[in-house]
Amino acid sequence: MLMDLHTHTHHSFDGMPQSVAERIARAEELGLRYMAVTDHVEINRFYPAAYYGAVETEVWNYDGQRAFEGSLAEVTAEKSGCKSLTLLCGAEIGQMTQCPDLAAKLYADPRLDLVIGSVHELPRRPDFYFLDYAGEDIPALIADYFSEVLRLAQMDTWDILAHLTYGLRYLPDRAAVDLTPYLPVIDEIFRTVIAKGKAIELNGSGLKNSPEYTDPALPLIRRYHDLGGRYLTLSTDAHDTKYLGFRMNELEDMARAAGFSALTVFRKHQPELIPLP
Numbered sequence: 602m603l604m605d606l607h608t609h610t611h612h613s614f615d616g617m618p619q620s621v622a623e624r625i626a627r628a629e630e631l632g633l634r635y636m637a638v639t640d641h642v643e644i645n646r647f648y649p650a651a652y653y654g655a656v657e658t659e660v661w662n663y664d665g666q667r668a669f670e671g672s673l674a675e676v677t678a679e680k681s682g683c684k685s686l687t688l689l690c691g692a693e694i695g696q697m698t699q700c701p702d703l704a705a706k707l708y709a710d711p712r713l714d715l716v717i718g719s720v721h722e723l724p725r726r727p728d729f730y731f732l733d734y735a736g737e738d739i740p741a742l743i744a745d746y747f748s749e750v751l752r753l754a755q756m757d758t759w760d761i762l763a764h765l766t767y768g769l770r771y772l773p774d775r776a777a778v779d780l781t782p783y784l785p786v787i788d789e790i791f792r793t794v795i796a797k798g799k800a801i802e803l804n805g806s807g808l809k810n811s812p813e814y815t816d817p818a819l820p821l822i823r824r825y826h827d828l829g830g831r832y833l834t835l836s837t838d839a840h841d842t843k844y845l846g847f848r849m850n851e852l853e854d855m856a857r858a859a860g861f862s863a864l865t866v867f868r869k870h871q872p873e874l875i876p877l878p
């Protein structure tokens with residue numbers, strides 16, 4: 602198993618109370634060559650709730666700073682304890698279009714190997730996970746989502762663009778959505794990623810609950826490849842040790858089916874191609 606480049610530990614508000622050392626032990630058991638720890642930093646709520654005059658709730662978690670500092674310190678300390686595994690220090694930074702200066706400061710942290718850029722929320726809206734879709738104009742919501750992902754792609758303070766179709770993940774009738782009207786903006790996202798020498802990920806988080814749902818699906822991975830995309834990472838987005846490397850062989854098969862002969866890891870923000878056997 603080559604890699605799992607998007608994982609969460611106890612530093613993430615929604616992660617299981619499991620340490621980096623526990624993840625390393627499991628990764629070595631699985632024979633993973635590369636694992637990145639990428640705890641959540643919702644940068645639009647980087648400081649504690651009191652800073653914003655707000656109250657922490659299930660929907661609105663704060664203090665991404667604590668996760669960022671705690672995760673980077675623990676991963677950096679554990680790097681030397683790895684045997685066969687290469688442990689990469691990362692962060693999953695959400696909503697960075699809202700705080701570009703802070704995003705640049707975090708991206709420059711010398712401990713980081715990679716930053717995953719995510720859109721979990723539109724400005725002034727909760728995470729897509731918490732939306733009440735019954736009251737939403739779904740086509741407009743999807744259009745707004747991809748526009749926001751394009752704005753993120755146009756920034757320079759990330760290495761891997763996260764779960765491209767996250768904004769559709771929790772739709773009640775996800776399978777019925779026709780992506781055709783959004784292909785122009787999706788292609789623009791792909792062209793932007795490619796021009797910047799950055800990567801997209803094939804995120805297998807959905808495989809826990811569905812036979813075949815991935816973010817994005819195979820046709821979009823193939824489209825990225827056919828537009829010239831060569832940097833692809835694979836990830837489970839595991840929030841629990843039991844899902845580390847989960848169904849990773851199928852993700853590797855999908856990468857091959859899309860035309861990839863190599864996958865990508867980042868060290869100190871520099872992409873390295875790793876041949877896919």
Ligand SMILES: [Zn+2]
Pocket residue numbers: 693719721763764
């Ligand atoms: Zn995410």
Ligand SMILES: [Zn+2]
Pocket residue numbers: 607609693838
């Ligand atoms: Zn994640």
